[in-house]
Amino acid sequence: MFKSLVHPGSFKGGVHPAEAxxxxxDSPFERMPNPKMIYLPLSQHAGKESKLLVAKGSLVKKGELLAEPDGFISAPIHSPVNGAVTKISKTANLSGVPKTVIEISVSEESEPSYLxxxxxxxxxxxxxxxxxxxxxxxxxxxxxxxxxxxxxxxxxxxxxxxxxxxxxxxxxxxxxxxxxxxxxxxxxxxxxxxxxxxxxxxxxxxxxxxxxxxxxxxxxxxxxxxxxxxxxxxxxxxxxxxxxxxxxxxxxxxxxxxxxxxxxxxxxxxxxxxxxxxxxxGEPQIEAYVSVTGGGITKPRNIIVPVGTPVSEILDFCGGLKPDAIKVVAGGPMMGNNLYDYNAPVMKATSGLLILTEAESQPGESIPCLRCGKCIEVCPVNLMPTRLSQYSKLQRFEDAEASGILVCMECGCCAYECPANIPLVQWIKLGKKEVMKIKQQERKSA
Ligand code: SF4
Ligand code: SF4
CATH class of the missing domain: 3.40.50.11540 (NADH-ubiquinone oxidoreductase 51kDa subunit)
Structure with missing residues (x-):
């Protein structure tokens, strides 16, 4: 598709998926009209969830502080709109995990309350x-x-x-x-x-x-x-x-x-x-810049939305799903998460919503490992993905840790390359979570 400009040295491994x-x-950013409701998770960042400063019934202004950081690795949350807090709920985020969310009924735009x-x-x-x-x-x-x-x-x-x-x-x-x-x-x-x-x-x-x-x-x-x-x-x-x-x-x-x-x-x-x-x-981080793309969306485009806008409204704004759309991914095809609830809100760091058709998502049946070694060849951090996924499947978490599972950056190269369609990175992600849980428990008991 593109003519290369230079080709200097590079890292080991990696893959070349279709760029698409x-x-x-060629779609310049368009500002989507404000939705009727905003769902603002208190955890939109790495680290601890922010501490709530408002309650049901609070009237809020665009830019106003709604939650303050809780600890060093945390971040404040500001209101992306004018409106009224209608509820503090537990709502699924883009990864499907229930999180504390401030629900805001959106009112007219007026002078924002910026820093x-x-x-x-x-x-x-x-x-x-x-x-x-x-x-x-x-x-x-x-x-x-x-x-x-x-x-x-x-x-x-x-x-x-x-x-x-x-x-x-x-x-x-x-x-x-x-x-x-x-x-x-x-x-x-x-x-x-x-x-x-x-x-x-x-x-x-x-x-x-x-x-x-x-x-x-x-x-x-x-x-x-x-x-x-x-x-x-x-x-x-x-x-x-x-x-x-x-x-x-x-x-x-x-x-x-x-x-x-x-x-x-x-x-x-x-x-x-x-x-x-x-x-x-003086503008707090209250807007998300998002690519809405993939063969399964009617009008692929780049949009600007208030943080907390439900994905479903964005999909409507982009003309809706095509009949052959089979999944919506938050992020890119290699590292993104499949969405289970289209009402989940976009967050500060949401870079894209990818709507894939069956042809694009290449589901394919898994077969037993062919021992071809391709997953090892493409792993940029020299891991043995096949072994790590097996340890995870067999719940041998100590072995998984000893084999470097925590070094995995979840890039998905191994799963992309695997001719046996083994969901390597999915197993590795599960294993990593378990290893981290075990380490956290160990720290607590120590
Ligand atoms: S997902 Fe992990 S194991 Fe697989 S290629 Fe990337 S870094 Fe290596
Ligand atoms: S790429 Fe797939 S089939 Fe080949 S060794 Fe790795 S897990 Fe097995």
Whole structure:
């Protein structure tokens, strides 16, 4: 589909699924009209659920603080709309897990209640960092890690590079691509804020299937040497944190370690834009930028919606499901989660809703392992997926841990490549959950 620009060295393993980005890549963002109801989960980020500050009957304004962080790794939640709290409920989130949710009946738009705007050119590092924390900015690359935590490395951890993850290696998704085309100035200002906080230069890592975005970024950046663009070959999962760090710096993040352990802070394109808006406009993270795509949706497009909008309303806005649609996935086809309840709300870090037809989702019957070794060949972190999935199936969690199950980044390459259609990554995910549960219990009893 695309002509490659460069092909430097790359990480071990990985796969080349069909990109299918053409479905939505030429659709500029459209703002969807507000829904009648918003369902705002208190847990939209990695870490602890936020603490509720409102009750049934509270009248809320767009931008108002509704829940405060509970502990260091947590984030505040603000109202994406004007309205009234009708209920505090337990509602399934995008992964099907029941979570505490603030239900808001939406009323007319009026002047929002944002934070005070800050001039980032004159503000100091602490003011900028406080604002990112106060605005509830979480990483939009998938893990929804509170951004200020990543930007506050403990003393002794020397950071020497900021990497902006613009790889968007998941097939189908075009949110980050459109953000780079349509919000280039906001992105560059957001990067400047992040650089000021950490005090380092920045590299934007982008796959070579986005030539227009590369061109526009290079034109805007001109001869700057503090922010550079690194064009990388298309290979899934190029955008995984560890893979991108290796591609850009040549450094390997050891198992169990973080990017900051090799001197890197990584943020996603969307996160940098949210950072700019929080600082320069005082806007908390209350909107989601979402690619709605796949062969099963009538009008694939990129949309902006208030966080908490039910998926069902988004599907309607996009013309509804086609007759041959068989599943809706939150996220991309490789790492996304199948949706069980279309009334689940989108969250701060939701990057896409993927509606697949039977032909696209290649269900296929599982057969016994052929011992071909392909899953091992493609695993970017040198695991033995077939063994890990077996341990998980047999509930041999100690063996699974000893074989490195916690190192698995759930990229799905193994399952994608498996000719026997064994749901390797699904078994591994289950095993990881159990291992983590056991470790947590051990910690508690200790
Ligand atoms: S074992 Fe984990 S990291 Fe390796 S290919 Fe499978 S999902 Fe990816
Ligand atoms: S790719 Fe599938 S069939 Fe081949 S060894 Fe791995 S699990 Fe077995």
């Amino acid at each position: 980005k053409e479905l939505s890549m 005070e705007a800050i001039d980032f050119k004159t503000a100091n590092k602490t003011e900028l960092l406080d604002r990112i924390k106060e605005a509830g900015i979480v990483g939009m690359g998938g893990a929804a890690f509170p951004a200020f935590v990543k930007l506050s490395p403990p003393p002794g951890k020397k950071i020497d590079k900021l990497i902006i993850n613009a790889a968007e290696c998941e097939p189908y998704l075009t949110r980050d691509y459109r953000l780079m085309l349509e919000y280039t100035d906001e992105l560059i200002s957001g990067i400047e804020i992040l650089m000021k906080i950490i005090g380092v230069d920045c590299v934007i890592g982008i796959e070579d299937n986005k030539p227009k975005a590369v061109e526009i970024l290079k034109n805007k950046l001109g001869n700057r040497t503090d922010i550079t663009v690194r064009v990388l070959p298309v290979k899934y999962p190029q955008g995984a944190e560890k893979m991108l760090i290796y591609a850009v710096t040549g450094k390997k993040v050891p198992p169990g370690k973080l990017p900051m352990d090799v001197g890197v802070v990584m943020q996603n394109v969307g996160t940098a834009i949210s950072v700019f808006r929080a600082v320069a406009l």
